Amino acid sequence: MLIKLAWRNLWRNKLRTSIMLSAMAFGLIGVVTMIGFMNGMYGNMIDNAISWQTSHVQVHHQGFVDNPEINLTIVEPERITADLAKMSEVIAWSERFIVDGMVASARSSRGVRINGVDIDAEARVTPIATSVKAGSWLPSEGRHPVVVSSKTAQRLRLKLGSKVVITFSDADKDVTGAAFRVSGIFSTPSTSFDDGNIYVRRSDLMAMAGIEGSHEIAVLLDDSNSMSNALAIMVRDKIRLITSNENSVRDWQQIQPMLASIIAQMGPSNAILLGIFVSAMGFGVVNIMLMSVFERTREFGVLMAVGMQKHKVFALIIFETSLLGVTGATLGLVSSLALVELLQITGIPLGNMAEGLGAFGVDTTLYPQVAASEYRYIFITVVLVCVLAALYPARQILKQRPVDAMAEKH
């Protein structure tokens, strides 16, 4: 009966309750969409970084991490790759021969990281082969093909078939160089990555450098949860057990600590957003409940007079505000869910922001993401704040004796 009474009391003033519920619903739609947008942006940034740059786990020579010298190749890479082949969590890996050098066209030159890769292995680990916008991915045949980014092509005025000269310091610290022909032009979501990387065949680069081996083994895992590096840590530790101490094995959060800090601050920043909303909503609910309770002071007096215990009066007020919270939160979250689902189909085009965010590896269209746990968290927070907002009005009523409450002329 108390819940029935609370529900009917809530709808005594239909206009007032409807306005409050609308405010809660629209506010929640705004907050949830904003949280979804932030999650989508950060998730996209992390996914792209894993896809394009870090993979899940990377192996280097320890010295190479701090000082990428050409001679600092991985110790016994074949032992690592043999073990990777046995691990069920591993989808693919790619051995890379990496040097920093210059790429020059007839018009200009630029400093770049030259990635010497095994064609098929690299195509399995990163989406590079499918992101070639013009020409094709590195061919296995032909002399010295190179794949450059569209940004590099633009700066060096290159087109398919253009000749470039790649130079770098070889193993003996002598400058070495060779002519390459552009076989493909790629474009990734990260403009900064595009700016600084070109791809050649590992065999071509090793021949120029005068040494053999790998500077980097990138390992891709069967892990769809980009917000956790638990599987990466497990595989990292497995590799550490079998590899030389001279090698460094790092998971993606260690390779790019910025990604770890993004993940770490996503929770607090979403909590701040939600906190601002629920604070504003809380004051609104206090106001509504004060009006609603104080205009019924006499009625509460009568209830106490006819024998309603104070804890039941308190429960009645709490039920009223809880029902307000549950209804408002349900309305708001169901509407938000519908909107987020729609935006997951249509996406949110970033327009003019795309250029700037591209530097951080964000796609031009974002797809908001809101986890079920976040919906639950928001629901509980909203209901809890509503309950807290009723404590003051409830306390004011409970302080009164029935005769005083009944004397109120509200």
Place this chain on the structure above:
Amino acid sequence: MSIQTTQLRKTYNQDTDFPVHAVKQLDLNIEQGEFVAVMGPSGSGKTTLLNMIGGIDIPSAGTVVIDGIDICSLKDQALIAFRRDNIGFIFQDYSLLPVLTALENVEFVMQLQGHSEKECRERAIALLNQVGLGDQLHKIPSKLSGGQQQRVAVARALAPSPRFVMADEPTANLDAKSTAELLDIMQQLNEKEGTTFIFSTHDPRVIKRARRVIVFEDGQLTEDRVQ
């Protein structure tokens, strides 16, 4: 079973220069089954007296003893439970819960006592039939006339089977016909079930029907007669 007041006093604004003595040193004894009218002009202290003997107001001095229990010494929760189980109230403005139907209003007070839903439903229907509202069970108060609302209030007051019913000017807002009907109902209940009714009123129609009339003036009992 009786209500006894001893040296009962109620003073408002006690700590000010202008205290108002609503009830002054009242000694009164009301026995079970009486049909009592407390009459007097407005401001004479009738309502204050009813509130104190009904346990919803605290006297400034003196005692109210009901069935040997000094209700003034009861703690808050015990006093509420005592009222719930022993005293019914009828108010001048009916004071029904506007969001509940007539039936639910009556059931509600029984549910506070912890009766089962079925018991509450059966007794509430019986009481509403008794007050002539068997065909208005599912109407909310705003859809009922003043007289009908006051009858619901009577049924609500009687639902927990109280031994005493305090009625504060119950006919003040009713027309002659409704007043007569209401008094008939209360008189029947008093005679059949032995429920004690104590009215505060200055309505001569009520005073005429009361078996005992207590006259109150300026907070003091000036006359106590049996008719």
